[in-house]
Amino acid sequence: MSLPDYSGFKEIKVQLDSGVLVVTIDRATKRNTFIDALGADLKNVFEFADKDERVRVVILTAEDTAPAYCSGADISGGWSGLFAKDDDEEGELAHRDGGGQVSMVIYNCRKITIAAVNGHAAGVGVTALQLPFDLRFVWAGAKQSLPFIRRGIAPEAGSTYLLPRLIGHSRANSLLLTGGTYLPNSPLLENLYHEILPTREEVFPKALALAKELAVHASPKSVRYTKGLLQHGGESIEESHLLDSRAIRILAASPDAAEGAKSFFERRPPQFESKPSKDSWYPWWRSVDVKYRKTKL
Amino acid sequence: MSLPDYSGFKEIKVQLDSGVLVVTIDRATKRNTFIDALGADLKNVFEFADKDERVRVVILTAEDTAPAYCSGADISGGWSGLFAKDDDEEGELAHRDGGGQVSMVIYNCRKITIAAVNGHAAGVGVTALQLPFDLRFVWAGAKQSLPFIRRGIAPEAGSTYLLPRLIGHSRANSLLLTGGTYLPNSPLLENLYHEILPTREEVFPKALALAKELAVHASPKSVRYTKGLLQHGGESIEESHLLDSRAIRILAASPDAAEGAKSFFERRPPQFESKPSKDSWYPWWRSVDVKYRKTKL
Amino acid sequence: MSLPDYSGFKEIKVQLDSGVLVVTIDRATKRNTFIDALGADLKNVFEFADKDERVRVVILTAEDTAPAYCSGADISGGWSGLFAKDDDEEGELAHRDGGGQVSMVIYNCRKITIAAVNGHAAGVGVTALQLPFDLRFVWAGAKQSLPFIRRGIAPEAGSTYLLPRLIGHSRANSLLLTGGTYLPNSPLLENLYHEILPTREEVFPKALALAKELAVHASPKSVRYTKGLLQHGGESIEESHLLDSRAIRILAASPDAAEGAKSFFERRPPQFESKPSKDSWYPWWRSVDVKYRKTKL
CATH class of the missing domain: 3.90.226.10 (2-enoyl-CoA Hydratase; Chain A, domain 1)
Structure with missing residues (x-):
């Protein structure tokens, strides 16, 4: 882009x-x-x-x-x-x-x-x-x-x-x-x-x-998923569990999680990825199109 | 009445x-x-x-x-x-x-x-x-x-x-x-x-x-719509946008909105309509009938 | 058990x-x-x-x-x-x-x-x-x-x-x-x-x-129903009314309600039942099974 x-x-x-x-x-x-x-x-x-x-x-x-x-x-x-x-x-x-x-x-x-x-x-x-x-x-x-x-x-x-x-x-x-x-x-x-x-x-x-x-300190990918979970979370604790289990599984396998743990133990600022990786799952909610469609020509 | x-x-x-x-x-x-x-x-x-x-x-x-x-x-x-x-x-x-x-x-x-x-x-x-x-x-x-x-x-x-x-x-x-x-x-x-x-x-x-x-200062029509939006609002920001867009469009065209702006600039108490106008849209939510229907004669 | x-x-x-x-x-x-x-x-x-x-x-x-x-x-x-x-x-x-x-x-x-x-x-x-x-x-x-x-x-x-x-x-x-x-x-x-x-x-x-x-002072049955209503309540005041009407009717007819009122007037600690009675209605919500079913043998 x-x-x-x-x-x-x-x-x-x-x-x-x-x-x-x-x-x-x-x-x-x-x-x-x-x-x-x-x-x-x-x-x-x-x-x-x-x-x-x-x-x-x-x-x-x-x-x-x-x-x-x-x-x-x-x-x-x-x-x-x-x-x-x-x-x-x-x-x-x-x-x-x-x-x-x-x-x-x-x-x-x-x-x-x-x-x-x-x-x-x-x-x-x-x-x-x-x-x-x-x-x-x-x-x-x-x-x-x-x-x-x-x-x-x-x-x-x-x-x-x-x-x-x-x-x-x-x-x-x-x-x-x-x-x-x-x-x-x-x-x-x-x-x-x-x-x-x-x-x-x-x-x-x-x-x-x-x-x-x-x-510096917040992983962009974590921010994206956290906002997604807060805005489009489950409607029960069970639904929430299914969503956050999948989110944490995806994130834990990501370079940001490795860097998050490593930088924590090395007591230094993390270097998180900025480039959004292509996730097959995110966003998991339906987009709502609020545009008005004219009825007249 | x-x-x-x-x-x-x-x-x-x-x-x-x-x-x-x-x-x-x-x-x-x-x-x-x-x-x-x-x-x-x-x-x-x-x-x-x-x-x-x-x-x-x-x-x-x-x-x-x-x-x-x-x-x-x-x-x-x-x-x-x-x-x-x-x-x-x-x-x-x-x-x-x-x-x-x-x-x-x-x-x-x-x-x-x-x-x-x-x-x-x-x-x-x-x-x-x-x-x-x-x-x-x-x-x-x-x-x-x-x-x-x-x-x-x-x-x-x-x-x-x-x-x-x-x-x-x-x-x-x-x-x-x-x-x-x-x-x-x-x-x-x-x-x-x-x-x-x-x-x-x-x-x-x-x-x-x-x-x-x-x-004196609250428009009865505004109160009705505001309570309606608070009690029966959308379940996402997009749904809410569709509802409040329609509400504000209806109200902005009403005499109360004209009087609201006018009285504000003239620094005097407003004179809002008390008579509920017939709105084709309000209330927009389904009424729930909680009455029990007897099974026996 | x-x-x-x-x-x-x-x-x-x-x-x-x-x-x-x-x-x-x-x-x-x-x-x-x-x-x-x-x-x-x-x-x-x-x-x-x-x-x-x-x-x-x-x-x-x-x-x-x-x-x-x-x-x-x-x-x-x-x-x-x-x-x-x-x-x-x-x-x-x-x-x-x-x-x-x-x-x-x-x-x-x-x-x-x-x-x-x-x-x-x-x-x-x-x-x-x-x-x-x-x-x-x-x-x-x-x-x-x-x-x-x-x-x-x-x-x-x-x-x-x-x-x-x-x-x-x-x-x-x-x-x-x-x-x-x-x-x-x-x-x-x-x-x-x-x-x-x-x-x-x-x-x-x-x-x-x-x-x-x-x-001592909280009826186990009341606790069960109260938590149920808080966690799995209605999605409108009307739905809530239907649920809590039924809950209070069941509880009011229970020995715990009689003991609750009696002990209150006698100014003594209540003696509530511990044994869960079989309720035909509780729990009224669907259980969600979050277990993963393997696709492979």
């Missing part, structure tokens, strides 16, 4: 360093609002990262001087302004939520994904730009808000799937059915985050330090 | 004020024990609330001078005394748990539901009268107990479904398999509650203040 | 006292590493406990002077050394993970199971030897580590099923996708534990005290 070009984006800045792809939302003058062009950039960059062997960890962040990490959708034109005309021809069934498109690409990315939330976030800035990530770092002062019921719309971007899975229905109810604004240390939010940091400035460096460590 | 009459109840007091229906358990002299008549009143009042356009939020509470919020079933006659004779003719298959009947009506109510737990609670006082609600406020001194295994019976009222979903299996196990008594600030319980208050007297006013705010 | 003999084990010590079966890992000189022989002993002892009417609660623990509760698999021979030759003849499909075999037996045990984690734990020492238990007590100083991605293998022993169910996907991601080492009081771990104790020496006595209390 030819290497992707990370320079052509409009709404984000992208940098690849030591296996870590850093994606920075670049709309500070617009309070980092979510617009279609930002969604398109994010979809593309996470699709690139998914396939680029050089990338082992992806971080999404904002400038820590920006007014917000992401202040949600730009609804200055009202909600209906957010929907493309071509949906209308086919009716409501044709619509595919833009935040959800981004959520799915991030959630399905086979690399470790980290959101470094160094500012306030609302709406899609919480749902698509935080919930589908593997890990979330946050500034303790970053206000988080899911105000959908207060704006007359529905929670989007897969949030009613992701949020209860991440922190349970009790807190998901509290967040989505009050539509209130909460700080990360609130008992309603805290377990959403891997780490809560006292200042904005600490958020990205902390996330980057973990990312760089994992870029 | 003719307006329901909230005056004919025996075991509860009911008051409708500014869109908030306040239901108070009125059995203080009996420690607010759960009896069939209380169950019937609760089923009726939540069914009324579900359909009454004037009601936007329902609160269940007790008098804060009562010996308990609800001290569970009245088992002075033993457990077998709790089962109606007509079950016996058809055997165990015919039985429908009374607490569960209440749980289902509360859980399926399309309005925001809040339990204001201003006293101790045990058994069905925790299961049916707390778990199916969207939000729970509680007094820090209110002892909570799920003693089923210590009384030789099974946890009821959908609690083995609701409790793990709300706070995870680790804590559900701890609560149900020790049968112990815990205070709301216990790590085993705390995330069950939206807010824990130091005194009994603060519980109801706090719940009422949020209820009144949500009665 | 003839009583099982608890004296023939090699890697564990077993003691039955007042309804509590105490299983102590007896490999302190080997840092309590997990080897096939330990797995076999654990499978056997939990299978015995499941069927032995005298056993009401099982505790797994280690000597509190041991270097670890369980320091994981012994990988001094590399990962591939852990796989028996006979897997190889049939390929990866034939493999059944040893940790998972133990997890399933513990998870499916119909008695209350408690892990008393009085030392450090890593890998299978967390997954198989903690996650399938009903309750976990732990020493605050016991380091917990799930380093699979750092060793080039996959998380095993049903951990990708059990961990998210117990504490949610947010923390399961943090633990499994960083592969880091955490103390029990970390927000990433704390809700995994029923109780966290300041010293190693307090862990087992605390677990034993609860075990002895539950051996």
Whole structure:
């Protein structure tokens, strides 16, 4: 595969360093609002990262001087302004939520994904730009808000799937059915985050330090299988046993397992393979095609 | 629809004020024990609330001078005394748990539901009268107990479904398999509650203040869809995307979304529609009929 | 049934006292590493406990002077050394993970199971030897580590099923996708534990005290049904209602329910039946056979 070009984006800045792809939302003058062009950039960059062997960890962040990490959708034109005309021809069934498109690409990315939330976030800035990530770092002062019921719309971007899975229905109810604004240390939010940091400035460096460590110490193949098992695991302990038995058997016979044990005993950083080997079994789950097929010519 | 009459109840007091229906358990002299008549009143009042356009939020509470919020079933006659004779003719298959009947009506109510737990609670006082609600406020001194295994019976009222979903299996196990008594600030319980208050007297006013705010600021249609997505969401992020794309498309085209955006920019309270519009799509899930059909004439 | 003999084990010590079966890992000189022989002993002892009417609660623990509760698999021979030759003849499909075999037996045990984690734990020492238990007590100083991605293998022993169910996907991601080492009081771990104790020496006595209390105060039949409902409950509140209605009807008519109510009013310890009655309905779920059937003679 030819290497992707990370320079052509409009709404984000992208940098690849030591296996870590850093994606920075670049709309500070617009309070980092979510617009279609930002969604398109994010979809593309996470699709690139998914396939680029050089990338082992992806971080999404904002400038820590920006007014917000992401202040949600730009609804200055009202909600209906957010929907493309071509949906209308086919009716409501044709619509595919833009935040959800981004959520799915991030959630399905086979690399470790980290959101470094160094500012306030609302709406899609919480749902698509935080919930589908593997890990979330946050500034303790970053206000988080899911105000959908207060704006007359529905929670989007897969949030009613992701949020209860991440922190349970009790807190998901509290967040989505009050539509209130909460700080990360609130008992309603805290377990959403891997780490809560006292200042904005600490958020990205902390996330980057973990990312760089994992870029060396985490086997890309193990990450792929672990995410697969967490996202597409069995529906009983027995089904899970059948899946993880097969996964561990495949991995234990791989060079990464040998290197994992060897480097551990030699007390040195491992050198894991980056090139995805062709597995006959992975992915073991069915892909779901969510594309709308037009009925009209 | 003719307006329901909230005056004919025996075991509860009911008051409708500014869109908030306040239901108070009125059995203080009996420690607010759960009896069939209380169950019937609760089923009726939540069914009324579900359909009454004037009601936007329902609160269940007790008098804060009562010996308990609800001290569970009245088992002075033993457990077998709790089962109606007509079950016996058809055997165990015919039985429908009374607490569960209440749980289902509360859980399926399309309005925001809040339990204001201003006293101790045990058994069905925790299961049916707390778990199916969207939000729970509680007094820090209110002892909570799920003693089923210590009384030789099974946890009821959908609690083995609701409790793990709300706070995870680790804590559900701890609560149900020790049968112990815990205070709301216990790590085993705390995330069950939206807010824990130091005194009994603060519980109801706090719940009422949020209820009144949500009665104005939460779009009834948004609430209906959000609860639908949380309770009957997709089983993968892709399924969730298909559901919430359709939901947000329908809502974004509704008057509530226009008013939600407009009132936000005008910095004034929104005026949302109360009348449920006829949606061709909602509810999108299958209703389950749990009624027993007798085999004998 | 003839009583099982608890004296023939090699890697564990077993003691039955007042309804509590105490299983102590007896490999302190080997840092309590997990080897096939330990797995076999654990499978056997939990299978015995499941069927032995005298056993009401099982505790797994280690000597509190041991270097670890369980320091994981012994990988001094590399990962591939852990796989028996006979897997190889049939390929990866034939493999059944040893940790998972133990997890399933513990998870499916119909008695209350408690892990008393009085030392450090890593890998299978967390997954198989903690996650399938009903309750976990732990020493605050016991380091917990799930380093699979750092060793080039996959998380095993049903951990990708059990961990998210117990504490949610947010923390399961943090633990499994960083592969880091955490103390029990970390927000990433704390809700995994029923109780966290300041010293190693307090862990087992605390677990034993609860075990002895539950051996008297918890109806074995209630425990069986409660665990069944938690593990194999309905997939909606309606399905759950149908299951728990039937369960409570069966139990309410049982001698244990009568004794549960009677002893409660007489303020004395209950005397529950130990002999499992033949229930026509329990277990109501399908058993899953995970055994591999060889294709070759």
